[in-house]
Amino acid sequence: MAKVGEGDERWIVDDLGAQGTNVNSWHWQEKDILPWAKQRLQELLGDLSIADESGEITLKTGSGVSVGGDAIINNRKKKLIPSYELEVKGTWTGSVKDSGPAEGTFTLPYIADENADEDPELKVAVTGDSKAAQQLREVFLTRGKQLVHERIQGFVKEVQAGGPSPAQQQRPAQGAAASSASGQDSQAAAKFREEELTRQKAAAAAKRKAAEERERARDRAPTATVELSERFYARPADLYECFTNVGRVQAFSQSPAQVEPKVGGKFSIYGGSVEATFTALQEPSQIDMDWRFRNWPDGSVSKVKLTLEELQEGVTVLNLVQKGVPKEDRYGNGEVVENTTHGWKQQIFHRIRAVFGFGL
Known part of the structure; x- marks a missing residue:
């Protein structure tokens, strides 16, 4: 992907001067959204709580999510054209009832505009080879993957809409810490399942709507x-x-x-x-x-x-x-x-x- 400032210089407008205007966004303009993308992905993927159906296997991602790569928004003829390639890395800790704790890392190696319609690859690694570690990894790769993909789908939609907005910048991270404190008891597990089901239904509906809109746009x-x-x-x-x-x-x-x-x-x-x-x-x-x-x-x-x-x-x-x-x-x-x-x-x-x- 082209990094900021690497677009065709014939179309990029760096400075229109004191009297200049970019009428109808005709000229190509670039906006670097990487700082916002880093913050947003930290909000979306940090401090996630994940549990199995029984509530006996629980894990939580760390707040220190790292994001590398490039992300820009191009604007020409009123068209917002995102261009981004990002890699996300984070850590997680968890525990299995009667088996003890474990920890590991997770990686999303390639989140890019070219695969915006696809769920990105998720890699989950564990420290050690204990039974608890393998059980936690399996839960992350099943129930946790669904949650991560939903968060990424939301992030992609925000990027396609132009990136950061003032309201979003003032809004705290959503949903990540709501169930972290009491993840091991059955009441918290039930609440988590209910919230996750709601998110899944909303994400599925949004995905269907987006697919229908793409189909209509393609036909036109x-x-x-x-x-x-x-x-x-x-x-x-x-x-x-x-x-x-x-x-x-x-x-x-x-x-x-x-x-x-x-x-x-x-x-x-x-x-x-x-x-x-x-x-x-x-x-x-x-x-x-x-x-x-x-x-x-x-x-x-x-x-x-x-x-x-x-x-x-x-x-x-x-x-x-x-x-x-x-x-x-x-x-x-x-x-x-x-x-x-x-x-x-x-x-x-x-x-x-x-x-x-x-x-x-």
């Missing part, structure tokens, strides 16, 4: 179709393997790749810049995929159809039709169709010809 967004026809001096089976054999994909892309040649299997190249799923395979004549680039708007997925036709022995024509290509990426840049066309020609077709000798 203007899209285009890319159509290309390329000739290769190769048999259809050879070209088919260039998209379904991980060794061949890594050879022409010169980068790690993920290729699972089955319906529902994943296809990813260039460090995840391209993310796709196979939807139909007819060896060696047709490949269908749901295809998107990482910088496309959330929920934007195009339909790719590759057909391979051998005009004469050793000469194959590849026809590509890609429907649903957005006309703007998530940052408001309007060259998506041109970049997509150029990417197919230069980063895929040209490289396949050059690497495998299928003609230039």
Whole structure:
């Protein structure tokens, strides 16, 4: 991600002067929200109380949550465009009735704008290998994970809304310390379960609403179709393997790749810049995929159809039709169709010809 001040200098407005105005937020402006993000994540993830259904296994996260990375809000044409990559680390302590105490650490290694719609990975480690430590870790990875993910979902929504607000800055951390003092007795455990259930229902409702809004926005967004026809001096089976054999994909892309040649299997190249799923395979004549680039708007997925036709022995024509290509990426840049066309020609077709000798 671009750090503060690393955006395209043609669009970033640092100082409009005493008389200047940024009418309708037309110019690109950046706001560093990392200090707020650190404070907010400490509030949300510090002093969390977690318990199993019986109330006999209880744990609590420490208040000293550390946050590293970068977080900025870009604003252009009244669009708020968050860009962030954060790593969160914290500690926890807990106890199991009749087994004793234990402690450990937790880590959220990657909270970023590119996976805003996904629950981030949660790693939980323990100090020692006692039975109590393993029981506490298991509770953290089940009941605790749900709570952590709900808090992160709330944080992401706040970032997408522009980050800190005056009311929020004055508001103390919510819910973290409410049940910490009496977590071991059954009354506190019951209260915790009730609060957690309420949070889960609210989070599920918010998630459904957000998904519906993304779906509506995606349907309204203007899209285009890319159509290309390329000739290769190769048999259809050879070209088919260039998209379904991980060794061949890594050879022409010169980068790690993920290729699972089955319906529902994943296809990813260039460090995840391209993310796709196979939807139909007819060896060696047709490949269908749901295809998107990482910088496309959330929920934007195009339909790719590759057909391979051998005009004469050793000469194959590849026809590509890609429907649903957005006309703007998530940052408001309007060259998506041109970049997509150029990417197919230069980063895929040209490289396949050059690497495998299928003609230039």
